[in-house]
Amino acid sequence: MQRLIVTKTASPDVLANMTIENLLDYLAVRVDSMKAQHTPFTLNVVLPDDKETYFVEMSNGNLNNILVDNEMKADATLLINRADISQILLEKTTLKALLENGSAGIKGDKSVLQKLTGSLTNADAKFEIVPRPEKGEEVDAELYETAHKH
Secondary structure, eight states: OOOSOOOSSOOHHHHHHSOHHHHHHHHHHHBOHHHHTTOOEEEEEEETTTTEEEEEEEETTEEEEEEESSOOSOSEEEEOOHHHHHHHHTTSSOHHHHHHHTSSEEEEOTHHHHHHHHHBOOOOTTOOSSOOOOTTOOOOHHHHHHHTTO
């Protein structure tokens, strides 16, 4: 099973301040919609230590989540403590290990986790959001400075 989340700056302070909703949104950004479009699922994520439940749905290649008061009807339910999620993010344990030792549990269709991890992709770290200009095509910054002085 592929790791769910890989972070480069996984400090305890950063992780402690990220909500589960933020982490689920991060997973949603990593979903390859072409891979995921034919693997719909629903999942409850229950955090006993935080007393929170999230309903997660993969539909039409999109992953969505919402905080709910009670578990919803879903293909599977993942029970995991928020503290254990931090340990996964810090690569001190794995979800597989937590499931095996009973610290976490899954009820229902266990293939939901494979559907999720199988749909994830990693962004190319070298991808430039704003491409740099080719040699000789650089923009003269002074043009912008003088244009705004009128």
